[in-house]
Amino acid sequence: MASKTINIKVKVWRQKDSNTKGNFETYELSDISTDSSFLEMMDVMNENLVEEGKDPVAFDHDCREGICGMCSLFINGHAHGPDTLITTCQLHMRKFTDGQTITIEPWRVGSFPVIKDLMVDRTAYEQIMQSGGFVSINTGGVPDANAIPIPKEDSDEAMDAASCIGCGACVATCKNSSAMLFVAAKVSQLALLPQGKIEGAKRAKNMIAKMDELGFGNCSNTGACEMECPKGISLAHIARLNREFLVANVKG
Amino acid sequence: MSVSGLFLIVFLAVHLVANIFLLVSPDAFNISAHFMGTNPIIQIMQPLLGAGFLLHIIYSFIIQLQNWKSRPVKYNKVDQKESSTWASRNMIWLGLVVFGFLTIHVINFFWVVKFGHMEHVIIDGVKMEDSYTLVVSLFTDGVLGYVYSSIYIISFIALGLHLHHALWSAFQTIGFSNDAWRKRLTVVGDIYAIVIAAGFTIIPLYFLLF
Ligand code: HEM
Ligand code: SF4
Ligand code: FES
Numbered sequence: 001m002a003s004k005t006i007n008i009k010v011k012v013w014r015q016k017d018s019n020t021k022g023n024f025e026t027y028e029l030s031d032i033s034t035d036s037s038f039l040e041m042m043d044v045m046n047e048n049l050v051e052e053g054k055d056p057v058a059f060d061h062d063c064r065e066g067i068c069g070m071c072s073l074f075i076n077g078h079a080h081g082p083d084t085l086i087t088t089c090q091l092h093m094r095k096f097t098d099g100q101t102i103t104i105e106p107w108r109v110g111s112f113p114v115i116k117d118l119m120v121d122r123t124a125y126e127q128i129m130q131s132g133g134f135v136s137i138n139t140g141g142v143p144d145a146n147a148i149p150i151p152k153e154d155s156d157e158a159m160d161a162a163s164c165i166g167c168g169a170c171v172a173t174c175k176n177s178s179a180m181l182f183v184a185a186k187v188s189q190l191a192l193l194p195q196g197k198i199e200g201a202k203r204a205k206n207m208i209a210k211m212d213e214l215g216f217g218n219c220s221n222t223g224a225c226e227m228e229c230p231k232g233i234s235l236a237h238i239a240r241l242n243r244e245f246l247v248a249n250v251k252g
Numbered sequence: 253m254s255v256s257g258l259f260l261i262v263f264l265a266v267h268l269v270a271n272i273f274l275l276v277s278p279d280a281f282n283i284s285a286h287f288m289g290t291n292p293i294i295q296i297m298q299p300l301l302g303a304g305f306l307l308h309i310i311y312s313f314i315i316q317l318q319n320w321k322s323r324p325v326k327y328n329k330v331d332q333k334e335s336s337t338w339a340s341r342n343m344i345w346l347g348l349v350v351f352g353f354l355t356i357h358v359i360n361f362f363w364v365v366k367f368g369h370m371e372h373v374i375i376d377g378v379k380m381e382d383s384y385t386l387v388v389s390l391f392t393d394g395v396l397g398y399v400y401s402s403i404y405i406i407s408f409i410a411l412g413l414h415l416h417h418a419l420w421s422a423f424q425t426i427g428f429s430n431d432a433w434r435k436r437l438t439v440v441g442d443i444y445a446i447v448i449a450a451g452f453t454i455i456p457l458y459f460l461l462f
Contacts, residue, residue: 074327109323173332177323216322217319217323222337222417234431236431239428240430242427246427
């Protein structure tokens, strides 16, 4: 298949650091292959900027294959751009048309302050994890694989929850900047398994308390997070988190 | 939020049943209103209902303010048409329309019935307030009747949209949902929303048209 090229305008957020006010800059790019990935287009843009003696646009990325969760970007009104079940590094330029203006913004979340340009500080997620997203296990020899029987459905569902890569698209998309889908995934992956039962009651309570303390908003069940999540984490996990939270509070 | 909301959902159903007697006959509605005004259980529920509304409204403001604060810098471009319903994103505005209506409603009916001057009728030897005439005159009082009926209908469309999101949402909040129940509860919620919105809207339409 012969590859096509397109000319585009990129309207991108520039911000020196967290203390400076930012603004949009528009750059024109020509002959972008529709087979290239979105981040490759960003690389081309940055090379042009460097050649012009300008500061390249800072953005987060690492694995570039949809598993690390580092790439972010709010593209044309959508977290990770106009496609479902993918991260930005998995987005291709064939999703865009010749002459189109592409607006690129950082995650706009009070609890994720901008570090520079399109990079945001997602340490708040780590703080939530430290407040309860772990299991207390005994160190020692490796236990027998089948020593703890777990129903297939439970292990499948725990695995689904565990596929959350902590990218922050759910918070970035949510009109309330709520981190419920992320917290729900992290609570579910442990709550469904016997190993996670020990801290069960405390976990949901502590992680939700931390989330509130860090200034994330409240979940009003709009469901936008689920639609923009690159891993398709289901709202059913939020219902489970709410159950865990309720039970934890009733038990005191 | 969810508990107060579910309580209000039950109340709305009871209120609709009482109001539908307006379409049966003047006597039927007067008996229904008299029952509502004198039944001890309903009397106990009345202050609870007030508290339910207050709780729901105050809590909704607190939550909404926190949610607005959590995104200090807004997006330049947001597109959520496909990822969430319009109603779910506008619960506060839909709620405020209902709140506005509620204020007018309490002044027009509840206040008049409780503390104002009411005409009386005698049905089967029992003296009771002529609630029927009060209601019907509000809907058919010339130009004002049209204004009142319009406000009434717009408010119930807003309430219908509020409920379109609310029922499933409340169950999700208390943890009673999963992928299968979500579908079922949304269907139940939509049916309930349509019955409430259509049921209350038919009443002024009936009096204006017939
Ligand atoms: C008879 C009237 C009403 C009923 C039956 C009702 C019912 C509900 C229910 C069941 C929910 C979902 C709760 C949840 O997901 O946990 C809800 C949410 C909401 N209601 Fe109402 N409501 C009514 C009136 C109002 C009024 C007067 C307001 C205020 C101004 C209001 C504002 C809100 C808001 C902002 C939400 C979304 C909050 C959230 O989910 O976090 N509602 N309502
Ligand atoms: S739940 Fe989905 S959108 Fe949210 S952090 Fe995890 S992978 Fe990203
Ligand atoms: S760069 Fe790792 S998920 Fe996109």
